[in-house]
Amino acid sequence: MKKLVLLATALAMISGSALGADMAVKALKAPPPAPFDPWDIAFGGAIMSDYIFRGVTQSNHKPSVAAYFEPRYNVNKDLQLYVGTSVESISFANRAAAEVDVYGGIRPTFGAFAFDIGVWGYLYPGGTCYYGAAFDTAGKPLGADCATNFLLNGNVMKKDVSFFEVYGKVTYTVNDNWSFGLNEYYSPNFLNSGAWGNYSSITGKYIAPSTIFGSSGVGLYISGEFGRQWLGTSDSFYGTGFTNPGFAGPFPNGIKYADYNTWNIGIGFTYKVFTLDLRYSDTDLSKGDCNAFTSAFNGSGTTSVTAINPTGVGSNWCGAAGIAKLSADLTAISNLK
Numbered sequence: 001m002k003k004l005v006l007l008a009t010a011l012a013m014i015s016g017s018a019l020g021a022d023m024a025v026k027a028l029k030a031p032p033p034a035p036f037d038p039w040d041i042a043f044g045g046a047i048m049s050d051y052i053f054r055g056v057t058q059s060n061h062k063p064s065v066a067a068y069f070e071p072r073y074n075v076n077k078d079l080q081l082y083v084g085t086s087v088e089s090i091s092f093a094n095r096a097a098a099e100v101d102v103y104g105g106i107r108p109t110f111g112a113f114a115f116d117i118g119v120w121g122y123l124y125p126g127g128t129c130y131y132g133a134a135f136d137t138a139g140k141p142l143g144a145d146c147a148t149n150f151l152l153n154g155n156v157m158k159k160d161v162s163f164f165e166v167y168g169k170v171t172y173t174v175n176d177n178w179s180f181g182l183n184e185y186y187s188p189n190f191l192n193s194g195a196w197g198n199y200s201s202i203t204g205k206y207i208a209p210s211t212i213f214g215s216s217g218v219g220l221y222i223s224g225e226f227g228r229q230w231l232g233t234s235d236s237f238y239g240t241g242f243t244n245p246g247f248a249g250p251f252p253n254g255i256k257y258a259d260y261n262t263w264n265i266g267i268g269f270t271y272k273v274f275t276l277d278l279r280y281s282d283t284d285l286s287k288g289d290c291n292a293f294t295s296a297f298n299g300s301g302t303t304s305v306t307a308i309n310p311t312g313v314g315s316n317w318c319g320a321a322g323i324a325k326l327s328a329d330l331t332a333i334s335n336l337k
Contacts, residue, residue: 037333038073038074038075039071039072039073039074039332040071040072040073040074040331040332040333041069041070041071041072041331041332042068042069042070042072042084042329042330042331042332043067043068043069043070043329043330043331044067044068044273044327044328044329044330045065045066045067045068045327045328046065046066046067046325046326046327046328047063047064047065047066047325047326047327048063048064048065048066048323048324048325048326049063049322049323049324049325050062050063050064050321050322050323051064051066051088051089051090052264052281052321052323054199054227054229054262055227055229055260055262055263055264055281055282055283055285055318056262056283056290056293056294056317056318057317057318057321058088058090058091058092058099059089059090059091060091060296060297060298060317061316061317061321062091064088064089064090065088065089066086066087066088066089067086067087068084068085068086068087068101069084069085069086070082070083070084070085071083071084077109078108078109078110079106079107079108079109080106080107080108081105081106081107082104082105082106082107082118083103083104084101084102084103084104085100085101085102085103086100086101086103087099087100087101088101090124092124092127092157092161093130093151093155093157093294093295093296093297094124094127094128094129094130094157094158094159094161095126095127095128095297096124096125096126096127096161097126098124098125098126099122099123099124100123100124100125101120101121101122101123102120102121102123103118103119103120103121104118104119105117105118105119105167106118112172112173112174113170113171113172114170114171114173115168115169115170116167116168116169116170116171117167117168117169118166118167119164119165119166119167120164120165120166120167120185121162121163121164122162122163122164122165123162124160124161124162127157127158127159127160127161128145128149128159129142129143129145129146129149129157129158129159130146130149130150130151130155130156130157130295131146131147131149131150131156131237132146132147132148132149132150132151132156133146133147134146134147136236136237136239137236137239137240137241137250137251137252137253138236138239138252138253140236140237142237145159146159151295151297153296153297153298153299153300153311153313154311154313155291155295155296155297155299155313156237156238156295157295158192158193158237160192161191161192161193162192163187163189163190163191163192164187165185165186165187165197166185166186166187167183167184167185167186168183168184169181169182169183169184170182171203176207177206177207177208177209178204178205178206178207179204179205179207180202180203180204180205181202181203181204181205182200182201182202182203183199183200183201183202183203183227184198184199184200185197185198185199185200186198186199190231190232193234193235193237193238193257194232194233194234194235194237194238194254195231195232195233195234195235195254195256195257196231196232197229197230197231197232198229198230198231199227199228199229199230200227200228201225201226201227201228202225202226202227203223203224203225204223204224204225205221205222205223206221206222206223207219207220207221208220208221208222217271217272218269218270218271219269219270219271220267220268220269220270221267221268221270222265222266222267222268223265223266223268224263224264224265224266225263225264225265226261226262226263227261227262227263228259228260228261228262229259229260229261229262230259231256231257231258231259231293232256232257233254233255233256233257234254234255234256234257235253235254236252236253236254238254238255238292238295239251239252239253239254239255240252240255240308240310250310251307251308255292255308256308257289257292257293257308258285258286258289258292258293258306258308260283260284260285260289260318261283261284262281262282262283262284263281263282263283264279264280264281264282265279265280266278266279266280266323267279273328273329273330273335274326274327274328275325275326275327275328275329276324276325276326277323277324277325277326277327278322278323278324278325279322279323279324279325280320280321280322280323281320281321281322281323282319282320282321283318283319285318286304286306287301287304287314287315287316287318287319288304288305288306288308288309288312288313288314289306289308289309290314290315290316290317290318290319291304291309291313291314291315292306292308292309293318294315294317294318296315296317298315299313299314299315300313300314301313301314
């Protein structure tokens with residue numbers, strides 16, 4: 001009996017040693033973790049029924065197309081550096097037909113807070129000066145192209161309205177479904193008008209559970225934004241040279257643009273890299289102050305008189321609008337490997 005016990009004990013020890021050796025061999029055979037690749041590229045495009053920027057159409061309420069390209073460098077999982085460029089089709093009063101954006105910044109993350117700080121340049125090539133006189137309202141001489149080109153409704157616009165902004169944004173992610181954000185943008189020369197611009201907004205987004213449409217892979221979200229655009233006083237190019245009864249003009253050295261509120265709310269559907277966004281946008285700008293701000297080439301009428309819009313021409317570029325946008329967004333790491 002003692003011999004049987006000793007034999008069983010020996011077999012158990014041998015089996016345990018063999019199992020331990022086998023586990024060690026298996027652990028050594030496990031593949032090493034993939035090396036960290038800090039580089040990535042985001043890119044995509046969109047087609048939309050209207051290109052709205054802070055409540056104001058940039059495409060005369062007509063369809064617009066857009067594309068972007070954004071290289072990224074991830075210093076670590078909580079810090080990203082990026083630069084990028086995008087192009088959108090537009091329809092401005094100076095007949096510029098494209099907006100070319102160049103931007104760059106840094107995106108640090110601290111727990112549930114994601115920050116985005118950078119500089120954004122808006123370029124509008126191909127414009128033409130429209131004024132219809134050799135001197136502006138302050139007596140400053142204008143170029144020959146400004147003097148010979150004019151809009152039938154009396155609005156004026158510079159050849160080049162390019163400008164830049166510095167910005168800071170933060171998004172707080174509550175959970176998988178809810179997030180909220182704050183945004184701040186500042187330009188010392190908004191739309192090259194001579195007026196400073198400051199835009200602040202709050203945002204909110206709800207992402208529905210991934211099973212809302214079963215196993216189809218279709219997702220849904222609801223999002224909205226409320227913002228306010230503050231604006232300074234333009235240079236004399238946009239000045240007014242005569243008065244209207246009951247108003248404070250003239251303003252030959254420039255006009256104080258009207259500050260305004262803007263808001264939007266919409267619903268989106270996602271499938272893989274595609275997003276269909278349906279949105280309502282509006283502002284509280286009057287048609288007269290909208291005309292003074294946008295210099296709309298299709299502004300019309302004579303009844304939308306304000307202190308900064310003495311001709312009474314009105315524009316609908318700042319009013320209520322519905323936008324349908326279909327976009328595709330990809331990254332090299334997620335979609336090209």
